[in-house]
Amino acid sequence: MMRALWLLTIKNLKLLLRSRSSALIIIFAPLLIILLLGLSYNNSAQFGLNIGVYSTAFTEDVNSFAQVLEEKEFTITRYNQLESCIGEIKSNNIHACISVPESLEIADNQQKVVTFYVDPSRVNLIGIIQETLQEKFSLKSQEISQELSDNIISRLLETKETIIREESNLNAIKGKTASAASSASSAQETLKGASLQSGENDIVVVNDTVVVIQNLLQEANDLIDNAKSSVNSAGIPEDADREEIRGYLNQAKEKLDSIHGDNQTGELALLREKLNAAASAINSASSKLMEIDASLKDANQALASLQASLNSIRANIERQRVTDAQTLASPLVSKIERVSQEGTYLNYLFPALLVLVVMFSSLLLGTTLVMIEKNSPAYLRNFFLPIRRINFIVSIYLTNVILTLVEILVILSISLFFLRDALAVIPSIALVLFLAGTVFTFLGMAVGYLFTSEETGVLASISLGSILLFTSGVILPLEGITPAIRQALDYNPFVVAEKLVREIFIFKNPLSSAWLELGILIGYAAVLFLVIWGIESLLHRQLTQRFLRKYHKSAKVKIEKKKELVNS
């Protein structure tokens, strides 16, 4: 049994390896895929994202922000128009657009808002983009926060220095006020010594005396007034009048004499003495007060200087406009804006799904139809038909197109149940899918012409489809791939078609805005058609001969068997 198994295994291996196409696919295709993936992902950079930076002016702040992003091998493109930046996301040329304020300087307690515009339809990438950008953004925010804190600390240090510097002034003021205080107490003592009292009732006496004097003076005045009024009113002859006036004046003299001869005059002399003493005390106090005045002036000057310093400190502190703790902690705030309407994952995946279906069906149909034609018993007869070979190519293509169109119509009709608002863009999508179907049909046909057996052809088609799918970024983000290879992969027909459908379906872009991609698809279709034509022209005769040999051999075997049967 083991021997039989071994022999059968050896036979299988031989058959497999002798069929060159099978061997090529089975052995070399996986190696090729590994090689390609190895080369593609042989890259230490995390994600080679293309980021657009929009700002009204590219100031130092904006450039420094962009520089932070560039440090991680992000490719930065600068835009002066927000619309064009967002448009580039829609065109898949950049992964995100960042709207940065002209200045990142925090002038007041207002946080600066940095807006990230991302494409939510890139479901496998959006998380990475947001996370990576947020990381870079946090760094920048931290940097600004640190700058603000540094400012505050430096202001505090300056204030501290000013206070230290003004401490001597305060000491001087203290000294001056102490000196003024002692001078004041000294003056107080001096003034205390300047007593105007002659006895216990000195003050009362002085008061009484003053009152008496005042009364006397009043009386004297009254008398004089009376004399004057008498002189004025009476037309008295001069002698009588003179007598009377004399009488009054005498009385006034007596009165004044009585003031002079009174004891009260002594009191006043004593008072004068005391007043003299008080005057000297006052003089002494005055000089003390002058000292106090000088001290206070000095103190005042020192205080003015202190006030100036305090004003300076206040001005310095007032210059610190950011006082809000939240602003200090997070000077920059981020806002994420989506460049398309919010939708379900189905919306976002729908373009890729459409192209995926069209790709696989067209590839497989193309290969299968060519294989059916090549392996049909009528293949040889076709050679003798007076029609050009191109007719066969075009007929296979048309068959495929009809089937693909039916498929597209069915898919789009079903999709309308789920995505009712997409009705307006259906014709454009259908056109793009038709072009994509054409490209993939030709690819499938080329595979069909290159491979001999239907099995290997179909296997090759599936492999080709899988490679196109895996290098499209739909399953694995391509941002981890070496930039050069990634650039080349942008021309993957799946990528081009998916991008077109996405732009039309999600962003509602008109078809005219995607003329380049349409041109690429048409170019692919034309080139592939020519290649197929070339392959067919070159291979047809060989294929037909091989076909003939194959049947000739089998017929010969049949004949030999028949002969043997007859002989036996």
Next chain:
Amino acid sequence: MALIQLKEVSKCYRNNTVLDCVNLTIDDGDILGVIGQSGSGKTTLLNLITGFIEPTEGQAVYFSSAQEERNLNQNLHRIKRFIGFTPQHNSFYPKLTVKENLWHFGRLYGLDRKMLAINIRNLLNFTRLNDHENKLAEELSGGMQKRLDISCSLVHKPKILVLDEPTADLDPILQKEILHLLQEVNKQGVTIVIASHQLDCIENICNKAVIVNKGRVKLEGLLEDLRKPGVKDHFTIRVETDAEKENLIERIRVLPIKKIIDKGKTLVVYPRNIEKTAQEILAIIQEQHLALNDLHFKKMSLGELFERIVKEDED
């Protein structure tokens, strides 16, 4: 009137010469049989006649209606309308019905619908497939499939019908049926070229034959001419005495004789051309009153001829 001519045509695949310096003319109305062993180059010869392959050396030409000689390979597009080819295997779409197959190929030959409908009707009657016209080709029996295949080759009314082993995998009754059909086709003015290893089939319907062996055309011509008397034709003459024998040998030796075998009482005489020398030998026998024991005089079958050629080649 010649239709197709191969002039010193050789065909090589890499270093392997499959056909070497072949000269062949196919005349209008012929049924030409191409005979050869497996691998002798029959199919290659047919492929050269149909223009399917180009000769490595020499030239394949066809003659226009005005008998102008034109290179066959350079005018392939034109000649395709005048040639019908039935390969060894069935060459139609198994998943199409009988009528669909005929309609498909007829339309691709550029026939208009009306003409094609008539052709198909006639062909279906002729090949007795009219009761099966709506059957899928794959559902037909082997004989019917072969008839359909021939019908597909005749749908555009070609001048020449080339068939490669048309009876190879058919039973004797079906073989006869197909051969009869081909004769009928020929009667309608179609020149037929058949390659077959079944010599009796060819012998029955062909008027011309080409014997191919090891890439060379060994014999070519009318079947009548090819089947001339062979090497085994001989006289066996009984002699009584040695004197009679010697006398007879002496007289016969002057004639164009290949060999004389002395078997004691009998002499076996192999003349070079039995038809020419028979009269003279008979006259000698009569003169000497000898007994003619046996006269083996017969035209060779195509099979014998072929065997002889193969044997000669091997020797």
